[in-house]
Amino acid sequence: MPAIRLNSGLAKISIIAVVSVLVLVSLLYVGLRVKAAGPPFTLPVPRNETLILVRPSEGYPVKWNPFIPNGISCGECWSEAMWGSTPWFINNYATGQRIWILFTGPPTPEDNYTVWIYHIRPQIRWSDGYPFTAQDILFTFNNIICKYPQVGAEWCQEYLINITAPNNYTVIFYLKHPMPRFYLNSWTIVPEHIWKNVTNPLNYTNNPPVTLGPYVFWKVIPQYNNMYIMVRNDSWWGVDVWGPAVLPEPKYIVFMGQSTPDVQFQNWINGYQDYMVATDVFPAISLIQNGLKYPGTQLLIFYDPCPRGLWLNTQWYPLNYSQVRWAIAHIINYTVEASVFPSFPLTEPAQMPWADWPSLSYWTNWLISNYSANYCLQGPHGTVCGKIYELSTNWTLAAELLESIGFTKKGGVWYLPNGTPFTLPIYDVGGYHTPLALAIVEALNKFGIKAYDVSNPPNIWQNMAYGTVPDALYWLCTGFPWTFDPYYFYNSFWGVYSREYPVGKYMYSGQWVRLNDPLLDYYINLTRYMSPTSPETIQLYKDAIFEWWKDLPAIPLVQTIYDASVSTKYWVGWPTPDHFISWPPDWWTEFFTTIVAIHSASAPITYVLVKFTQDVNVTFHSIDGRWYGPFKAGEEVWLPRGEAAIFILQGQAVELTPPTTSTSTVTATAVTTTTATATATTVTTATATTTAVTTTTATATVTSATTATTTVTTTATTTATATVTVPPTTVTVTKPVISTALVIGIVVIVIVVAAVAAIIALRRR
Template identity: 30%
Template structure:
């Protein structure tokens, strides 16, 4: 077990006594208690002796060994001052490294506990919030962005947060495309200047009225501390101990238990600058356990959030085990989806894609095949309130989009795909309508969706085989176009729904067999959509004239159906209210309740102790 405790030399008599106790006493918890007692006796014997304090290394403050039976049973912190969150997202094999720029170089919890953006979007409410920056402004043609940073903001080592940090990080990321958003900064930033300590001016290579959103999105551009990073290789630098601006500082890591502990920064700038303060003194992130263990733990209030409860039955078991558990359901930004290879005949025909859509029973998927009950997806984005203004029901009503096996058969009949001797439809040259549906190896819900679709497609004379594709091979098959149909998810633009279609420009098509890096994995070929999206990208989303372009884009999507949004992705988060009040609930999702999102820290601002 790794605890990184500083150990001091003791008097000669102390070590043999300790050894005797370690031999005689077998209980690990009892050993720890006896060692602590012996340590107090040793300190008493040494009273009056001057002992030099250990040097200040800047490393996180050491605490006692974590083990069952120690204060709080699971963690060495007072339970009623600690929020304990089980989690799956994050790099649980990375420790003593908090580099958010290099690939897979940051230990778990850093986004939620310590990283902050210039701007935030409360995705649950749609509010745009100025955070480390207090304003932004563009010139008239959107080729220059000026950002004002907050004078009161500072890093957790006390150093002021300034425009020089923003400039430094942009230029550092620009220098290495492998860094987070390296390609974005290379493409869009011509130059950047810090005209004073709190003003950064970014000159763009071309007009972009949405460039500021790179500093606002979840997992967006993470500004780093110039005084910490300067002179280091950004691909190798550990940033340990982590220097960030957020409300928590790293307290201790326990790699052997897949757990780290964060402690409230009593000098957090946001307490005065933003009027916010986290409730829990300690924030513990742990790798999720098996469902049975998590239910047993939440029953006796050992944890505040069990994460492994992936279906309604397990959720209810947690609620039954502990009446203090309440549920918070919310939509992931990515509906579950069926994707087509738009460059492969006959999937290249919009009519064939409409026929397949007629065989999709979205209501059945929503009611029976998802982990928790959800709703059919009517548009290719989350049904968040921020997307209501893009969800044009009148345009959707222009098309027949509901589950209708008869309509699917009629479309294929009209196209000339007739049933062969085995019942599988063939074209005029005898080519059968037979496809493979690829599913990520780990994705169970997506497999269920694909399997159900394969059974429904048989009713319209299409044979579909479902195959799990493991690891990177799944994504390589999409990038190279070596697939027919895919069942996974539909992730577009979270803030401005129709911008989802920007990646689908026909000018970004890569031939099948060549790996794409343009975003158009699906080889969508709709020149009219490309023209509309080029206009939208050059126009401010606040321009009243943009709505007509949005409507054109949505109409082209439903006309061609390059991919199918199937159901909204509903996740339900169980939270234990025994020690902490203020968790989100399904009736009050005031902030993103997903524990793996960077915005989860804003839930922490609302938590208050119950007194238990």
């Protein structure tokens, strides 16, 4: 058989093509292998000691001026790590407890709430070692807050008489009017020894900043999406106040601006980052579901303080009738609303006009328990009794409410009392609000009310302020969730605002729906100057909420779910449903409770002996596999350091001994099973054995329901010993690993070379 000679042009082209394909495949393989070998950035600090948080964007160049617009380059760095905002207190919304930071406790009111006395913690030091004193507060108010209109001068003129400091650790505010809730205010205070030399505080960059928090700013690396690096202050004054247990374990915190969804997905599943808000990053829920299939991934599920709701203009006919507003509420299908809202897991209908937080459960339970009850209010003209409804789909009741005020239905269409068809546009602000609006439109049309959606029209917010739209669907926000005080739920619906800003006049204060209810106004006026916590005030709160619910100026639709994608490769103890003792959103100052609660995944568990000073009705599944709580006053308990720190900070327990950590090798074997269902609940079984020589072996099986469709079982064995390192003083940034764009560029070059070679071969034929 004659040999086959490869001397034809076609054969040459074939050989070149085959070689090119082989080269291409090899380069792609190498590129993908390089990409999987490490993160798309070089971390200048030890990874196992670093907490990496990803946010939509961090600014550059660096500036830390809290008194001007856009004056803070990294808001999370400023508020959570450095405490540049000098929080007077921090609310742990997971537990409903308030942590007093700058002061020994809440201030003391005198003279009918016109005088407030604050006692500063004498241990507080600025990050440069200078003491924090009353002089810093006086300086900030006198030279910045009350001096410049854009900062707070108008507030000072309206409410403040004077501020005095009888000593370095006492500050007294003298007010022009009684303000029973003055203690809920908090202002940024700056160090006098730094800012007294600043000519114009509104032009000052304040870099490097001197702050009060457990971390200090080290540097920013712009080429890595503005990577801000914080270093723990091991001389932080908080240890002197609360004990060693409250010093967070991460020695470094890195804040980074987020990248593309594919990059962030790889960072998440490979443990290159510790935390990001998945709903900010991923365009599809399927990416979250896919990510949960990988070992070491976890989802934190929490409610935004604001449910989504349909606001109704109470000055717009026929929405000025509460019967019409309630009829609309009974036409809406809340199960459908929850199903069309893009969340993971599936959200739930909002039963109340505030977040379904544990910290607000008392008021939630009270409201639900009074549905359909005969409730009597003590008004200015005697007792008024009535009923309120629950939010439910009830077309029969909706029809009865409309007919009670003269509406009629003919040929499947509802007509106003004047004989014209009832038509109602539903306005929404766009985004994920539009599916909610479309579902309402569909329900109204089926019921017989002609409705249509107007999504994100021009000037929607301005038109709301003027009162020239009948409704609007967006977040249902009041001040209640942030303050734990129901007064801030209903006070913005004060009728004074609707009378001062009638329809057609731009509304600067109050809610744009312009509710005008004399009985609700009565409760607002009455509780405005009463003690927020007295039994009399609590009862009036209930009366006011009942009256608001009867009015229903806004219809709650769904609870707003946020998802945070976290990695357990380096840090554990995240606020999961069965460990919800710290607050998950990393754009709030309150995220500090999570920073202090997490524990290194590779280090021995440090235990702290605490004594509870009050009853604490909290149970949680600990990082050691055990369940703890509830606790009784006087009870002494050994708790893992991060969990003990939460109760110490909240003033519910005191530390009896310094933290005790095993210096021997600790081997932990954990089997974790994550099963996603549609319930977002957690079931855990665990066994743990601890020997007298402080060697702990724990085997735990954790089943977390997080609405995924996969069950993944992983087994990990880790051996670690405690180590100590000092903060770095220099950094060498190495060349980044090969990126996707670089691989694509190489591929294009190979294809071009192959094409040129083919042309040359043809010409030589």
